[in-house]
Amino acid sequence: MSWIHRELETMDPSIFLPYSPSPPNGLPQESKLATYMNRSTSTPTRSLNQTLGRLSLESSPTAIRKVVTTITEFVPMNYFSQPNIMQPDSPESSSPSIMTGVPNTSQVHQENVGGTTYFYSTNDSLNTTGALNSSASIGAPESCMSGAVGAGAASPYATQIYSGTPTHIGPMTSKSGLAPSFYMPETIRSEIYERNDDVFLQTDLRQYPDLPVNVEMYSELTPLESAAPHAIATSYRATHRQSGEHYALRRLHSYTTSVTKRLEMWKQIDHPNVVKLHDWFTTKAFGDHSMVLVYSYHPACTTLMNKYLSGGAGNSSSDANGAFHDPFSSDPDAPRPYTHQKNAMLRAVASGVLLPEAVLWSLLVQLTAALRAVHTAGLACSLDPTKVVMNGCRVRISWSGATDALHANTSDVAQAQQDDLTALGRLALALACRTIHCDNLAASMELVARTYSADLKNLILYLLSSTARRSVTDLMPMIGARFYTQVEALERRADVFEDQLAHEIDNGRLLRILIKLGVVNERPELNLDASWSETGDRYMLKLFRDYLFHSVTADGRPWLEQAHLAHCLNQLDGGTNARVELMSRDGQSVLVVSYAELKHCLEQAFDEVLQAAAAGP
Numbered sequence: 001m002s003w004i005h006r007e008l009e010t011m012d013p014s015i016f017l018p019y020s021p022s023p024p025n026g027l028p029q030e031s032k033l034a035t036y037m038n039r040s041t042s043t044p045t046r047s048l049n050q051t052l053g054r055l056s057l058e059s060s061p062t063a064i065r066k067v068v069t070t071i072t073e074f075v076p077m078n079y080f081s082q083p084n085i086m087q088p089d090s091p092e093s094s095s096p097s098i099m100t101g102v103p104n105t106s107q108v109h110q111e112n113v114g115g116t117t118y119f120y121s122t123n124d125s126l127n128t129t130g131a132l133n134s135s136a137s138i139g140a141p142e143s144c145m146s147g148a149v150g151a152g153a154a155s156p157y158a159t160q161i162y163s164g165t166p167t168h169i170g171p172m173t174s175k176s177g178l179a180p181s182f183y184m185p186e187t188i189r190s191e192i193y194e195r196n197d198d199v200f201l202q203t204d205l206r207q208y209p210d211l212p213v214n215v216e217m218y219s220e221l222t223p224l225e226s227a228a229p230h231a232i233a234t235s236y237r238a239t240h241r242q243s244g245e246h247y248a249l250r251r252l253h254s255y256t257t258s259v260t261k262r263l264e265m266w267k268q269i270d271h272p273n274v275v276k277l278h279d280w281f282t283t284k285a286f287g288d289h290s291m292v293l294v295y296s297y298h299p300a301c302t303t304l305m306n307k308y309l310s311g312g313a314g315n316s317s318s319d320a321n322g323a324f325h326d327p328f329s330s331d332p333d334a335p336r337p338y339t340h341q342k343n344a345m346l347r348a349v350a351s352g353v354l355l356p357e358a359v360l361w362s363l364l365v366q367l368t369a370a371l372r373a374v375h376t377a378g379l380a381c382s383l384d385p386t387k388v389v390m391n392g393c394r395v396r397i398s399w400s401g402a403t404d405a406l407h408a409n410t411s412d413v414a415q416a417q418q419d420d421l422t423a424l425g426r427l428a429l430a431l432a433c434r435t436i437h438c439d440n441l442a443a444s445m446e447l448v449a450r451t452y453s454a455d456l457k458n459l460i461l462y463l464l465s466s467t468a469r470r471s472v473t474d475l476m477p478m479i480g481a482r483f484y485t486q487v488e489a490l491e492r493r494a495d496v497f498e499d500q501l502a503h504e505i506d507n508g509r510l511l512r513i514l515i516k517l518g519v520v521n522e523r524p525e526l527n528l529d530a531s532w533s534e535t536g537d538r539y540m541l542k543l544f545r546d547y548l549f550h551s552v553t554a555d556g557r558p559w560l561e562q563a564h565l566a567h568c569l570n571q572l573d574g575g576t577n578a579r580v581e582l583m584s585r586d587g588q589s590v591l592v593v594s595y596a597e598l599k600h601c602l603e604q605a606f607d608e609v610l611q612a613a614a615a616g617p
């Protein structure tokens with residue numbers, strides 16, 4: 001007999017036969033179904049209603065509490081919460097107050113249809129409380145308002161998988177003027193994969209036999225750049241031996257000075273556009289007296305130089321352009337620098353590789369925000385395209401404070417801040433022209449004037465002018481309304497993140513409930529009871545598992561319908577009143593149960609496993 005995929009929300013109650021104490025097709029008492037039916041009707045320790053009756057506000061159910069502590073449950077916002085019913089500080093234990101004193105009204109009806117016995121539990125209070133007991137249920141507003149016991153209904157949310165994409169997310173991809181990479185979900189996914197890859201893919205450390213295994217509290221050192229013979233500084237990714245977290249280390253070779261006052265000041269800077277300096281120490285682990293600066297590690301970073309200015313490996317295919325190779329190359333046929341520079345710019349314009357103005361403003365807004373934080377703290381950062389890193393659309397100034405460590409606090413900060421502003425101007429010009437070779441200022445500015453707005457040109461001119469003393473705070477009026485564009489883009493990106501997060505929360509709900517089912521189903525034994533997973537509450541869960549995963553079509557083929565699976569799991573998570581037919585494996589009996597009852601069985605059974613696990617050897 002094939003499995004029947006029917007849910008019984010609409011079943012007419014009049015078809016239920018009244019319960020008879022001596023049914024015509026009584027169950028053999030040794031059958032597994034009997035263990036469940038006994039637990040529903042007579043066995044005191046297994047009585048669902050008795051269990052529910054024991055639940056009270058004072059003693060919130062250990063089952064629920066244990067589950068919450070062991071697998072972090074998703075506790076939704078209590079949209080309709082009423083102070084007299086819901087406990088604000090303990091959302092997961094609020095439902096039992098409504099359950100208190102639920103009368104034991106368990107009844108079982110059974111009928112025989114064509115040799116198959118159908119068992120119906122008509123325990124309405126069970127269905128209701130189960131629904132209220134949902135990890136994600138919030139109760140219907142009416143029931144909360146009236147406080148009526150038994151009037152609750154499963155949250156519509158708890159029984160759905162996706163609430164749907166909000167309408168404001170959809171049309172954003174066609175928003176003109178904003179770089180699409182700011183808010184495309186596919187981009188978010190690929191960015192996250194790229195970052196995870198970066199963390200998990202290990203470099204072959206045999207290439208670096210001289211690397212120490214441990215440096216202070218850090219191990220698994222992986223160079224972030226290819227080794228240069230006479231470098232004065234080297235960068236590594238490393239893992240903290242205690243926390244397991246990744247850090248970026250900047251090693252300053254043969255370090256002789258020891259003044260660290262400015263490093264202390266750098267440590268205080270916590271800004272989204274500055275890579276955070278956490279710590280520093282000196283070490284002889286590299287065979288010399290090195291200083292190591294410890295920074296936050298941002299996976300899959302690339303420098304602005306690599307991403308936009310060098311045409312190197314870091315460039316995306318659309319960015320790659322032979323126009324940006326070094327004009328001073330050793331190739332005797334290479335064009336003379338000026339010609340090359342001009343040609344490069346013209347080709348950049350023609351081939352459309354110039355950055356959209358919105359992207360330029362985004363970079364400038366972020367960099368000026370970083371400079372503002374740094375300058376306000378009385379520091380300067382030696383801005384350089386190789387020392388600004390980017391992942392996603394976030395820009396950060398990297399290795400902050402390394403210059404101060406090298407020069408031992410001797411530089412004039414006021415002058416260094418002016419140099420930062422000039423460096424920002426040069427960087428803006430380089431990004432606008434897509435080349436670092438902008439020595440011909442007139443030609444470069446001509447390109448900027450032709451391609452971009454007057455505001456951008458004026459900002460660059462202001463930053464490059466050396467006549468007046470400039471300040472980073474003067475830049476804000478020049479950025480003007482473009483700041484709002486940046487805020488708008490970030491908020492749109494946040495919208496997409498929230499939408500994705502909502503989906504993942506729903507996936508998490510399903511994963512948790514699948515974990516619970518997996519922990520209970522087919523467990524070989526529990527507390528020396530080899531038939532534990534086959535009897536009592538668990539028998540019903542086993543049949544539910546069969547119904548979910550092993551259903552077949554009328555001609556015996558596996559019936560795989562993901563929407564059905566997700567729907568059933570959500571009904572279970574919500575503990576709804578909808579009923580489902582569960583057929584015994586011999587096809588002789590059909591149990592008609594509500595998801596509320598199934599949910600309660602699952603929580604009871606899972607709690608038993610948890611208690612056994614916590615009992616210790």
Ligand SMILES: Nc1ncnc2c1ncn2[C@@H]1O[C@H](COP(=O)(O)OP(=O)(O)OP(=O)(O)O)[C@@H](O)[C@H]1O
Nearest residue numbers: 224225235248275296297298301302303386389398
């Ligand atoms: N905090 C960080 N987290 C992750 N990666 C970073 C971080 N800071 C820099 N990087 C990456 O490390 C790589 C090496 O950076 P580094 O500044 O050492 O490059 P470099 O051009 O070789 O400079 P230098 O010659 O001064 O060492 C770059 O690809 C950069 O993207």
